[in-house]
Amino acid sequence: MRTLYIILGALLFVTACEDLDQFPPNIASSNSLTDYEGVLNAAYFYQHGSATPMAVMGDFRADNAFMFEPPYTEFDVFGPNLTTMEDQFFGPFYTALYKSILSANNVIENSADDTEVGEARFLRALSYFKLVRVFGDVTINLSSSPSVSDESILVRRPASEVYNSVIIPDLEAAIAALGTEIVDGRASRLAAQGMLGKVLVQMGDFSKAESHLAAVVNGAAGAGVSLQDNFADIFGVDNDLNSEIIYATQISSSITDEYGFSEFWSWSGGLDTKSLNPLDEDLVAAFDASPGDLRRAVTIDTATMSSPKFPQTGGPDHDWIELRLADVILLYAETLNENGAPAETVLDLLDPIRTRAGLAPLDHTILNNQALVRQAIQDERRLELAFEGQRWFDLVRTGTVDAEMGESIDSRYHLFPIPISEVLASFGAITQNNGY
Numbered sequence: 001m002r003t004l005y006i007i008l009g010a011l012l013f014v015t016a017c018e019d020l021d022q023f024p025p026n027i028a029s030s031n032s033l034t035d036y037e038g039v040l041n042a043a044y045f046y047q048h049g050s051a052t053p054m055a056v057m058g059d060f061r062a063d064n065a066f067m068f069e070p071p072y073t074e075f076d077v078f079g080p081n082l083t084t085m086e087d088q089f090f091g092p093f094y095t096a097l098y099k100s101i102l103s104a105n106n107v108i109e110n111s112a113d114d115t116e117v118g119e120a121r122f123l124r125a126l127s128y129f130k131l132v133r134v135f136g137d138v139t140i141n142l143s144s145s146p147s148v149s150d151e152s153i154l155v156r157r158p159a160s161e162v163y164n165s166v167i168i169p170d171l172e173a174a175i176a177a178l179g180t181e182i183v184d185g186r187a188s189r190l191a192a193q194g195m196l197g198k199v200l201v202q203m204g205d206f207s208k209a210e211s212h213l214a215a216v217v218n219g220a221a222g223a224g225v226s227l228q229d230n231f232a233d234i235f236g237v238d239n240d241l242n243s244e245i246i247y248a249t250q251i252s253s254s255i256t257d258e259y260g261f262s263e264f265w266s267w268s269g270g271l272d273t274k275s276l277n278p279l280d281e282d283l284v285a286a287f288d289a290s291p292g293d294l295r296r297a298v299t300i301d302t303a304t305m306s307s308p309k310f311p312q313t314g315g316p317d318h319d320w321i322e323l324r325l326a327d328v329i330l331l332y333a334e335t336l337n338e339n340g341a342p343a344e345t346v347l348d349l350l351d352p353i354r355t356r357a358g359l360a361p362l363d364h365t366i367l368n369n370q371a372l373v374r375q376a377i378q379d380e381r382r383l384e385l386a387f388e389g390q391r392w393f394d395l396v397r398t399g400t401v402d403a404e405m406g407e408s409i410d411s412r413y414h415l416f417p418i419p420i421s422e423v424l425a426s427f428g429a430i431t432q433n434n435g436y
Contacts, residue, residue: 036111043103043123047249049096051320053089055264058389065278072274078413091419097127106144118177122187125170136415154429171196180223191247206338213332237314246323253316265315268387270306277305294358307387
């Protein structure tokens with residue numbers, strides 16, 4: 001079923017990047033359509049192009065993995081030359097998400113189906129959330145037919161404006177429009193609630209995040225969402241859309257993926273010659289400090305110095321996990337801790353995740369203050385979510401980049417470079433991030 005949806009979407013809504021990626025031509029114009037299911041499917045489809053870049057930025061920029069072959073080693077340098085990675089990472093990422101946004105805009109403006117509009121608003125919010133985390137300030141387009149002659153639409157808007165005028169309202173609208181049941185892995189109320197909680201945590205607004213994350217944790221069972229008993233059963237093609245997955249970008253080898261390079265499972269598995277042994281010793285040390293952790297064998301292989309988390313077998317069909325229950329539980333625990341909840345209350349939330357990993361509950365009589373609990377949660381996130389594109393963004397939002405990376409890193413390099421092609425095509429209306 002999911003393959004059919006994506007095929008229909010790709011056939012009905014075709015875009016191409018000729019000039020500015022914010023404004024690719026749309027051959028299925030809104031005034032020629034009465035059924036927007038195909039356009040919505042296109043918005044889902046274009047998320048594919050963001051999966052691998054997000055994975056590489058999230059883990060290879062951080063201390064979980066590293067590049068071996070120049071110029072890809074620039075990921076670990078934290079200087080101005082990361083722009084050389086545009087063609088393989090930042091360009092495809094940028095293009096794919098603005099295509100998804102344009103498709104979503106078309107549905108939001110024109111569809112009479114409330115569920116379709118709710119899904120489209122979720123996808124538009126997800127796209128802008130990814131863009132803001134990676135680039136900071138970005139251009140905003142909320143039209144299905146933007147005018148390239150309107151230069152004001154090319155001006156990068158502050159990240160705070162993108163959050164408050166687009167991402168949060170879109171997710172709130174999606175929550176109101178969507179049902180709790182997850183149908184064919186598509187966006188649901190639970191996904192929108194969880195993503196809104198994640199967005200608010202990213203913004204540091206823990207007081208508002210708490211209720212949304214609580215709604216997911218407390219409502220998961222009613223929506224058929226639960227932690228897998230076996231950590232390994234979360235990953236691999238046979239486990240796509242398992243009970244722990246709240247939302248994933250669905251991928252099929254039978255569909256031509258616009259992203260024309262090695263996929264995320266190749267990078268983590270050491271199958272790309274640019275990094276045949278990508279596993280960082282720092283992650284190995286983190287697992288060494290957690291003896292008996294059953295996640296170790298699933299996540300790292302010290303013989304090959306790579307990660308088997310997304311197995312090579314069936315690789316082209318691996319879904320990219322955008323949000324799963326363990327992630328939300330850990331965010332909820334973090335939120336409660338930041339809001340002043342007792343250590344025991346917070347740490348008890350981690351028990352099911354640690355028990356599944358073969359570990360004992362954390363001792364709240366030892367981890368008895370906010371700072372200690374904060375570190376424990378971040379340590380747990382690292383081991384639980386390694387090679388799922390989370391690490392770098394966690395370090396940036398928690399202000400722990402220097403402490404965890406073991407060096408002083410210019411904050412300008414917490415963000416990634418805007419594709420130079422966009423700067424040039426806009427004649428400088430779209431500006432580059434400082435430092436690049």
